[in-house]
Amino acid sequence: MTQFLKSREAILSAAILALLMLIASRFPAFVAPSNLARVFTDTSPLILLALGQTVVILTRCIDLSVAANLALTGMVCAMLNATYPGVPVAVILVLALVMGAVMGMVNGLLVWKLNIPPIVVTLGTMTIYRGIIFVISGGAWVNAHEMSHAFTGFPRAELLGLPVLAWIAILVTGLFFLGIARTPLGRAFYAVGGNPHAAVYTGIDVGKTQFMAFTISGMLAGLTGYLWVARYSVAYVDIAGGFELEVVAACVIGGISIAGGAGTILGTLLGALFLGIVKNALPVVDISPFWQLAISGTAIIVAVAFNTRSGRNKGRIILKRAEGHA
């Protein structure tokens, strides 16, 4: 218990509560349950991408192409819907997942088979994916009136008081909690990031594990691509521009170590929520727009500074249980 209280997750939870109280003192309506649900819904795309990014970062990689992947999948879904309005949403969802996964696999294969540094690979594919959007769309927008009501209605349809978009984020978060804790692949992500050489001796294929991480990240980016386009009812080349950095920031704030192998799903979730609350609160607490960027940036630096401080004196823990017994 005391260990949890000292943990990064507990501190981050406390920071979020303090932040909410601070906002409430200036704008009480912000903490109304309905508004918190709205903020959660708004943060859902960030949560989805940050979860995917988490497993990538755990394996000592980084995926900068997620926002471009999101935009390309979103554009394809929107163009498909505009051309064939009769295609059911279920088909579009499957298409989005598959397309996103394939784009993730491209990253993964390049990292796995050609041993190119992940930051270079994904920087390249990021530009390629954005370029492809321009090629297929000719730079034109897909607009609200060209999309069917089923297409734009899906993420905002209400189920037990929450929109489908929020439920998807909850569902995926649940799957990640289980998958990371209870499956061999989930444990392999930590092993590969914590100590790749040791991982090889235990029979884990490092490249393949990284490939799987990229595939998962891509698949979630694809799914979010459809949800994003449907939510804002518009698709164009620049949607979610710069979002990849926000996603990485959410992971970093959540305590995922850029060096790989350390961090939790709960941390990522809290990191994303923290950023989401800041983004949603800034417009209502009447802070000059000139300060908003500075405030977001400061939050990231503080979190990272905290990360390095708390992680300094200890060695990297490979076997938690062994440490407990010692």
Place this chain on the structure above:
Amino acid sequence: MGISRRLFGGTALAAMMLAGGAAQAQDNVRIALVVKALGIGFFEAAAKGAEEAAAELGNVEVIYTGPTDTTAEGQIEVINSLIAQNVDAIAVSANDTDALVPALKKAMQRGITVISWDSGVAPEGRQLHLNPSSNPLIGNMIIKLAADNLPDGGEVAVLSATTTSTNQNIWIDEMNKVMGDYPGIEVVTTVYGDDLADKSYREAQGLMQTYPDLDAIIAPTSVGIVAAARAVEDAGKVGEVNVTGLGLPSEMAGAIESGASKSFAIWNPIDLGYSATYLAYELATGDAEAAPGAEIPMGRMGTLTLDDNNEGAMADPFVYDSSNIDEFKSIF
């Protein structure tokens, strides 16, 4: 390349011979409307306006042309072939301010009238430039759109692009200058959506929360206006909060349909092509001269007054609402 150039030269020569024959036959004024690229709805609509002007003027032949992609090189090639055809006037919407200047100078040396419209060229490369509108007219229009739907006054907020967007900042400044003409209308705040759909959406939501009595959101940016309309729809405030500003008909058709936006404005490409053709005609026939302070008639669009740079503003931005959105949403 070699073959295409030879072919091109051949057609130009043939066209020149044809042109010579035609000129002797009926002495038509041949005005070339050079656009950024063929196949763009906005310019197809401008060509429609040019044909309308030609029909009114009678002895005008409009040559609608342009490159297949939006490059300055492509336009230079087109302009060179027009010089070879010895047209009477060239009205160009330029892909590059400076790159076209040498080619257009050559045209003017051959006695061809050159004007630019929509997207201008540097002053030495044209006789006059036709702006679709002017900053004061736009600033006035965006507040007028909001005020027209608020006869008893009310609270409006501005959702702009980035804090440093030159165009938006000038328009908002111009809007503030004429606020005195709209008593009862109060601009409560200006927020910035950075021309990102998600941030604009969030800012619009924030506006509706912070100002529960908000009556209108003015977004003089095409990304912002669409996102604000979506936010109003999702908040269930259609009818309470009117979204207006500057946007494109194709992008705003959904918002007009849902009622989130009652009206918005942007230039009308048909009027633009019409006016450009009229101006080119007046200059080519010698009925008017392009000089600072000159007033040149342009048919049903009134007259164009030139400033010190030989530039003029056509008119107020054109207002789009449920009555004409269907006609324009397929155009641009």
